[in-house]
Structures are given as structure tokens and as C-alpha cells.
Amino acid sequence: MWRHVASNGLTLLIVALAVVGGAIAWGVRQFDTAGPLETAICVKVAPGSSMRRVSEDLEAQGAVSSGAIYRIGANYKEKSADLKAGSFLVPEGASMAEILDIITRGGQSTCGTEVVYRIGVNAREVQVRDFDPATGSYGEVTAFDPADEPPTEYRDVRDATDTRYRIALAEGVTSWQVVDALKAADFLTGEVEAVPPEGMLAPDSYEVRPGDERGELLNKMKALQEARLEAVWRNRAADLPIETPEDVLTLASIIEKETGIPDERGTVASVFVNRLNAGMRLQTDPTVIYGVTNGEGVLGRGLRRSELDRPTPYNTYVINGLPPGPIANPGLASLEAAVNPPETDLLYFVADGSGGHAFARTLDEHNANVARWRALEAQRAGQ
Structure with a gap:
């Protein structure tokens, strides 16, 4: 009888183990x-x-x-x-x-609310955006100037642990503009001892956390620009009329300020390289403006005749070659254009009225383009 009981007990144990094993296997599959x-x-x-x-x-x-x-x-x-x-x-x-x-x-x-502080050439703005998981994109909740009183939507998410923060630095901003804008970011901390060298802050998007040091963020921007400059200098074309990486940075900053159209950067670069090779003055307004403002804000008006005639280190209507340093922080595309411009015989360009430029090989062609631009300006002014 005991043998029979033991046999039944063993059978039940085997069945129980099989059931447990099956349940575990099922649970693993579910997991x-x-x-x-x-x-x-x-x-x-x-x-x-x-x-x-x-x-x-x-x-x-x-x-x-x-x-x-x-x-x-x-x-x-x-x-x-x-x-x-x-x-x-x-x-x-x-x-x-x-x-x-x-x-x-x-x-x-990776989702939820995102605060994006956009630092642009002409304005700065804080955006509060919510992520829609169904579409995989962010939608704007509110936007405001950081100099103004923050709206309720921002205050509601300001101290939430799941709010992401990002600094979006536009191409062409000056180092003074970057520092001035970061001082207004209430989610950052720390003082900035000095404005970083012009041109040495990489335009890009930077993830930050509340309480991050402004100085550390500037160091990160500087390190990225140094790496970019080193890379483009290493891959530069031969026979360029520029002698140092600092010259690349200066030329790229001028390209950046002359056009906001990506497809034009290379052509603008070729014009400046051609003029440098020919011993012609660059004659570019953005350098003159930098000599007036020192990069501290936007001029907000057209250049005066007296400013175009006044000798300054940055007045490329008066000096030969490049100015003594960058006039803004150029992005990677402008750095690449400066060291590998396309081969052209272009020497001039002027606004064409559509946001781009009309390029010319000769002064006569250029003067005709200028006349068309002035006629368009007069027509718009009369409307």
C-alpha cells in the first residue's frame, strides 16, 4: 500500500511540477x-x-x-x-x-513637456511644447520673450521633474548675444566671468538640466566649435587664400552673416575666395556693422555713408583682406563652405528681392543687378 501511495504522490508531484513549469514558461512568454x-x-x-x-x-x-x-x-x-x-x-x-x-x-x-530656449540673431524666445506620442512630434503650448513675465503654462512645468530643457543656438549669433541670452534663462545658474571669443561657440541644440552652470554650457559650446574647426581645417581644399584655422573661422562668420539660404553658402564663399585671390577688398556690410556694434546687439537700421567711409579694423570697404577676427558664430555648413568652396569666376553679389542674391562675374553685370534691386526697393516703398 505504501508503495502505491508513494507512486501516486510522485505522480502528483510530477504533474504539479509540469503545471508550475508550464505556468513559468507562459509567464516568460508574456513578459x-x-x-x-x-x-x-x-x-x-x-x-x-x-x-x-x-x-x-x-x-x-x-x-x-x-x-x-x-x-x-x-x-x-x-x-x-x-x-x-x-x-x-x-x-x-x-x-x-x-x-x-x-x-x-x-x-x-523621452516625452512629456519640453522647454526650448531659442537664441536667434534678432530675437530670443522660450517655447513650451508637449509631446504627442501618437504622432511622435511636439506641439507648441505657449511661447514668450524671457524678458517678459512667464505665462502660467511655463510656471506650471518649470519645476516638474520630467520637463526637458534645450538651448537652441542659431547660426550667426554673436558671443555677446549668447551670454546675454543665457543670463535671462531662469533655469540655469552661475555667473559668466567673460564673454567667450567671437566665433568660438558652436550653433547647435544643447540638452540642459535645471541648475546647470552657464559657464559649463559655454564650455561645451566652445569644445564643439573647436572640434568642428579642427575637422574642417584638416579637410580643407588646397591653395586657399587663408593661412590659419582662425582665418577659416573669420571667413565662415562672414559667409554666415551674408546669407541665410543653405544653397547659397558655397557660392558666397567662392565670391570671397575669388576676391581674396584677386587682391580685391571684400566690401561686405556685415563686417562694417560689427565694427559699429562690436557684436553687442543688432544695429536695427541701415549703414550710414559715414560708417561705410570710416576706417575701422572691420571696415572691409577700407581694409584689405579679412578683418582681424570673426564677426559671429558660424555653423558647421558655413565652416565647410569656407574651406571647400565651389570653383566659380564670380566676384559680386547683391540681394535679389526674394531673400537670396544675384551673383555676377563683372562689375557691369553687378551694376545691372544693383539697379534691379533698387528699382524693386522703390516699388515696394511706393506700395
């Missing part, structure tokens, strides 16, 4: 295979959240089929205590394993 989410969502993990609270939220939003299995998997992976506060994008069909990795790996929030 690792594609999940039920049909549309991407943003998952917000508040500071101090527990894995249970997050799993319940995921189940409520239809991202996981079972919060319990999700928690078991998190415990098995030893990640239950690794939650990172923020807002994270969970794509459609993400498995429990993928979701667990997303909310525990750390780093910047």
Missing part, C-alpha cells in the same frame, strides 16, 4: 513577447513611485496584459528598485521586458 499596446503612450514615473504603482498604471493604459506578471519579471530581473523619475515614450507593441528597460535605464525623459 518577452510583443504587448497589447496599439498606440504609443507616455508613461510618467513620479519621484518616489513604486514598481507596483507603475505596473498598475501600465495595465490601466493597456500597455501590459498583467501588472502582476510585470512585477514578477521586474523582481526576477532585479530592477524593481531601479525606477527613474521622468516621462518616457513607450512604443506600440512594446513587450514588458522592453518597457522595463525604458523606465529603468535612466537619462533624459
Whole structure:
């Protein structure tokens, strides 16, 4: 009889083990295979959240089929205590394993609210934008001048832990403009001891965190520009009329200020290189303006005849060759244009009335282009 009981007990144990093994295998499949989410969502993990609270939220939003299995998997992976506060994008069909990795790996929030501080040549603006996971894009909530009283929409997200911050630096801004704008950023800290050298701040988009030091951010901008300058100098064309990387930076800054049209940068560069090779003066208004303003703000009016005639180190109507230094912070495209311009025989250009320029090989062609531009200006003024 005992033999019979033992046999039945062993059978039951085997069956139980088979059931448990099957359940574990099923749970593993549930954890690792594609999940039920049909549309991407943003998952917000508040500071101090527990894995249970997050799993319940995921189940409520239809991202996981079972919060319990999700928690078991998190415990098995030893990640239950690794939650990172923020807002994270969970794509459609993400498995429990993928979701667990997303909310525990750390780093910047990947969705939610973003504050973008745009520093431009003529204006600066703070934008508050919300991420739409369904479209994968940001939509503007509000925008304001940082010199004005911040709107409620900004104050509501200012201290939220999942708000992302970004500084967007436009091509052609001066170093003084950058420093002046950063001083108005209330989410940054620290004093700026001195304005960095002109041209040495790389226009780009920079992720920052509340409390970051202004000086450290400027150092990051400078390091990126140094790396870009080194790379373009190393890959420069032969026989350029420029002798140093500093000359490249100066020429690129003039190109940057002369045109905002990407396709024109190379052509503008070729004009200046041709003029330097021919021993002609550059005769470019942006350098004269820099001599008047020293890069501190925008002139806000046309140049006077007296300013065009006045000798200054930056008046390229008077001096030969390049001015003594950059007149703005050029972007990578202008740096590349300065060291690898296309071969042309162009020597002149003037505005064409459409936002671009009319280029010419001879002075007669140029004078005809200037006459057309002045006629267009007169026509617009009379409307």
C-alpha cells in the first residue's frame, strides 16, 4: 500500500511540477513577447513611485496584459528598485521586458513637456511644447520673450521633474548675444566671468538640466566649435587664400552673416575666395556693422555713408583682406563652405528681392543687378 501511495504522490508531484513549469514558461512568454499596446503612450514615473504603482498604471493604459506578471519579471530581473523619475515614450507593441528597460535605464525623459530656449540673431524666445506620442512630434503650448513675465503654462512645468530643457543656438549669433541670452534663462545658474571669443561657440541644440552652470554650457559650446574647426581645417581644399584655422573661422562668420539660404553658402564663399585671390577688398556690410556694434546687439537700421567711409579694423570697404577676427558664430555648413568652396569666376553679389542674391562675374553685370534691386526697393516703398 505504501508503495502505491508513494507512486501516486510522485505522480502528483510530477504533474504539479509540469503545471508550475508550464505556468513559468507562459509567464516568460508574456513578459518577452510583443504587448497589447496599439498606440504609443507616455508613461510618467513620479519621484518616489513604486514598481507596483507603475505596473498598475501600465495595465490601466493597456500597455501590459498583467501588472502582476510585470512585477514578477521586474523582481526576477532585479530592477524593481531601479525606477527613474521622468516621462518616457513607450512604443506600440512594446513587450514588458522592453518597457522595463525604458523606465529603468535612466537619462533624459523621452516625452512629456519640453522647454526650448531659442537664441536667434534678432530675437530670443522660450517655447513650451508637449509631446504627442501618437504622432511622435511636439506641439507648441505657449511661447514668450524671457524678458517678459512667464505665462502660467511655463510656471506650471518649470519645476516638474520630467520637463526637458534645450538651448537652441542659431547660426550667426554673436558671443555677446549668447551670454546675454543665457543670463535671462531662469533655469540655469552661475555667473559668466567673460564673454567667450567671437566665433568660438558652436550653433547647435544643447540638452540642459535645471541648475546647470552657464559657464559649463559655454564650455561645451566652445569644445564643439573647436572640434568642428579642427575637422574642417584638416579637410580643407588646397591653395586657399587663408593661412590659419582662425582665418577659416573669420571667413565662415562672414559667409554666415551674408546669407541665410543653405544653397547659397558655397557660392558666397567662392565670391570671397575669388576676391581674396584677386587682391580685391571684400566690401561686405556685415563686417562694417560689427565694427559699429562690436557684436553687442543688432544695429536695427541701415549703414550710414559715414560708417561705410570710416576706417575701422572691420571696415572691409577700407581694409584689405579679412578683418582681424570673426564677426559671429558660424555653423558647421558655413565652416565647410569656407574651406571647400565651389570653383566659380564670380566676384559680386547683391540681394535679389526674394531673400537670396544675384551673383555676377563683372562689375557691369553687378551694376545691372544693383539697379534691379533698387528699382524693386522703390516699388515696394511706393506700395
